[in-house]
Amino acid sequence: MAEQRGTVGGPVLTEWFGRANLHKLEVYEKLGGYEGLRKVVTGMSAAQVIDEVKASGLRGRGGADFPTATKWSFVPKDHPGPKYIVVNADESEPGSAKDRYLMENSPHALIEGAAIATFAIGGHQAWIYIRGEYDLPYEKLRDAIAEAHAKGHLGDHPFGTDYPLDIRLYRGHGAYICGEETALLESLEGKRAQPRSRPPFPAIKGAWGQPTAVNNVETLSTVPWIIRHGGAEYAKRGTEKAKGTRMVTVSGDVQKPGNYEIEIGVTYRHIIEELAGGPFPGRKVKVFWPGGSSAKVLPGSMLDTSTDLDGLKALGTMGGSGGIIVMDDSHCVVKGAARLLRFYAHESCGKCTPCRVGSNWAVRTYERILANEGSQIELALLDRVQQGLQGGRCLCGLGDAAGWVIQSTMNHFRNEYEEHCLHHTCSVEGALIHA
């Protein structure tokens, strides 16, 4: 494998990273892997598993921070048909690479976690929906599932019990919207990935109409540790309400980009300057996206902001998918925002009008601005489009996220926008975007 860029030997998720061949069952198991699943299927009830995870305080790492145990408890216990765990391995949020890092290094942790979760909701089958571009992680998971079956950890009699557990893989085919859980379920059912209206929620009517809990890769990869060490041990880490550790991906203008495991509550300064080596010599952090491209930006003056999930919410932004994108003072914010808007417009599934029309309108406006055709009108337009995209008018959060990019960059860097629109210059880059 390519050189690791990120934490090895960290506190929870990356505890065993860096050991040779961790992706092999033999190695993973020797270190203590599959102890959690053994404990669960041979000696715990589903309710006890949910309680243990509740005690950990674990919240979903796919972007919405929702408490994992609560999500599992929404799945009806008395449902007569199948129930599913669907693993969201679609990771496509710009700036986020941590699920890939986890799957490549430790595929068995995800498999073990998914199996434990399946047991906790009283199901027998999990599906991993993995983005189509992730060839290597797909192969790693495929081989690991085969190993787990061969060893008897999955199948009809895991660890000698009569509680069948199976995990299957399903490959995506390139569409960001598939990361949104209801769009993902549509895609898994062989349809165009367009979000569903809720209710009914997936817990009641999910994959193929059956009760389903959709969980992120990192969320489930954390679960075996929690079962091994106990929820209380996990909850010792983190802040008062946001417990534990999490992965962040640091990318962009830093010297040591990578996937780092951090205790929730450390500052962005710690992550960007210490873990990721800080900006290049002579450069300053101008702006950063604290939790994927969909999180409202913070200016470099706010590097001391804590990664506490609730603190970030109070600031109007979020920890989101953990993708920290850093831009230094040699790069133009307007150009960066324009690139992200192109992303949102391209990935809008087209179902909801405000998102489809608004994002394309924004792209055209940015194109005019970067072609030095902007004026006061474009400034006002961006402001109107931004408002139209936000406010939960759509079935999913994609449009809101597009609006946040415009709003937050304009809010903090109005000067750069005005320079482009009113004076047709860019004191930062000079260069214009490629049409």
Added chain:
Amino acid sequence: MSALSSHLLEEIKALPAKYPQPRSAVMPALDLAQEELGHLTPEAMSEVAVALQLDPGYVEGVATFYTLFHLEPVGKHRFYVCTNLSCMLRGAEDVVDRLKAAIGVREPGEVSKDGLFSYEEVECLGACEYAPVVRLDHRYEVDLTRGKIDSLVNDRRLVRSHVKTGVRSSLDTTPEPPRKKPVRRTKKSG
């Protein structure tokens, strides 16, 4: 004569049984078809539809929604170049320019004269710590520089003329060369 081989059609017909509902087989089936033909022709899509007992319009609707399905011919080696923000900050625009020159095409989707190459600009590949990144022949190639683009292209031309040599693929193999400084766009002064 059908567009898809008969053994492939048999394979496709066996897919629906693997899923709780048969419709889920549509993407795996299109995958197989695309692997065999390189891209999805209208005939291939309707044969998939017949094999899965679905409406041809439905199958085409699915194929057009997802970017990894190609409805037009593509090069034998496809570069999926990430140009999203983290890669852009580290010189993705340069990568695109160099790649276009190296394979001799003007725009995404255009196939090089020898049929070997085409490229597409794609959204974040989820490997931002290695920016700039491309996906090529089912592997990620990372820390791209102009020189690295040239050798990716040349290696594949050589493979064609000398048949088999080992083509290196980064995320999968042993030691990476030392990190290069990111390619930065030259800036206009002032």
